Amino acid sequence: MELPQNPFRRSLDGNTRYGCWAGFGTGYATEILATTGFDWLLIDGEHAPNTVPSILSQLQAVAPYPSAPVVRTVNHDPALIKQLLDIGAQTLMIPMVDTAEQAARLVAATRYPPHGFRGVGGGLTRATRWDGVENYLARAHEELCLIVQVESRTGVDNAEAIAATEGVDAVFVGPVDLSTGVGHAGNPNHPDVQAMIRRTLEATHAAGKAAGILAPAEADARRYAQWGFDFIAVGIDISLLHQAAIETISRYKSDIPLPTSSLGY
Numbered sequence: 326m327e328l329p330q331n332p333f334r335r336s337l338d339g340n341t342r343y344g345c346w347a348g349f350g351t352g353y354a355t356e357i358l359a360t361t362g363f364d365w366l367l368i369d370g371e372h373a374p375n376t377v378p379s380i381l382s383q384l385q386a387v388a389p390y391p392s393a394p395v396v397r398t399v400n401h402d403p404a405l406i407k408q409l410l411d412i413g414a415q416t417l418m419i420p421m422v423d424t425a426e427q428a429a430r431l432v433a434a435t436r437y438p439p440h441g442f443r444g445v446g447g448g449l450t451r452a453t454r455w456d457g458v459e460n461y462l463a464r465a466h467e468e469l470c471l472i473v474q475v476e477s478r479t480g481v482d483n484a485e486a487i488a489a490t491e492g493v494d495a496v497f498v499g500p501v502d503l504s505t506g507v508g509h510a511g512n513p514n515h516p517d518v519q520a521m522i523r524r525t526l527e528a529t530h531a532a533g534k535a536a537g538i539l540a541p542a543e544a545d546a547r548r549y550a551q552w553g554f555d556f557i558a559v560g561i562d563i564s565l566l567h568q569a570a571i572e573t574i575s576r577y578k579s580d581i582p583l584p585t586s587s588l589g590y
């Protein structure tokens with residue numbers, strides 16, 4: 326069979342693509358999201374209770390739907406990256422990338438020798454459809470998409486070099502970690518943080534790469550779309566359930582405390 330296409334990579338055509346964080350860690354919940362019209366879904370292996378098997382079940386659950394899966398790793402471990410690629414993740418988001426050297430090593434972790442050091446799983450893997458994909462070893466990289474997260478002052482300072490790293494396809498700003506790391510905890514809208522976000526966006530576009538960001542508050546998402554962000558996560562499933570539950574019960578009970586965050590995290 327032909328190498329499966331990567332719908333996320335192919336969707337990055339200059340139009341803003343809207344996504345949702347998938348944080349429940351189950352195929353059942355992520356499949357529900359996949360039926361609702363989001364362009365892409367972030368299966369979060371960093372902060373959600375996910376493991377390689379739970380990510381596999383979510384990839385299988387969303388496969389029939391148009392929402393493209395993006396898998397976020399918990400760290401930079403090449404062994405974990407190998408496992409996630411082997412179960413068929415084609416788009417990876419890696420958190421906390423501060424330097425071009427880190428970015429280059431992450432690229433190498435996704436490529437087979439001589440272009441990198443990914444180990445060969447061959448017929449054991451869903452990625453190769455159990456050895457059914459023709460020329461997988463030579464062609465796998467064509468349908469991979471590597472997104473690195475810039476979410477520190479150092480990362481912003483190095484944004485040009487990170488974005489220009491060959492094999493990096495996109496840069497995703499982590500507004501919560503960035504704002505917290507520079508002394509504005511929970512306030513990505515602080516002018517200093519907004520300037521850092523804009524700088525990262527411009528550096529990414531100057532390198533010819535796509536830029537993404539998380540913005541659950543509608544005003545933020547609309548502003549970032551206007552700035553030219555290519556993909557924006559406009560919701561977090563956990564927060565959507567939490568908010569809807571509170572709104573529902575507070576129609577019947579007057580003593581329910583309303584959510585304090587206006588950012589929607």
Ligand SMILES: O=C(O)C(=O)C[C@H](O)[C@@H](O)CO
Nearest residue numbers: 372476499500501502503590
């Ligand atoms: O720093 C950020 O912003 C992110 O990387 C996203 C957070 O990790 C997200 O889990 C907040 O809910």
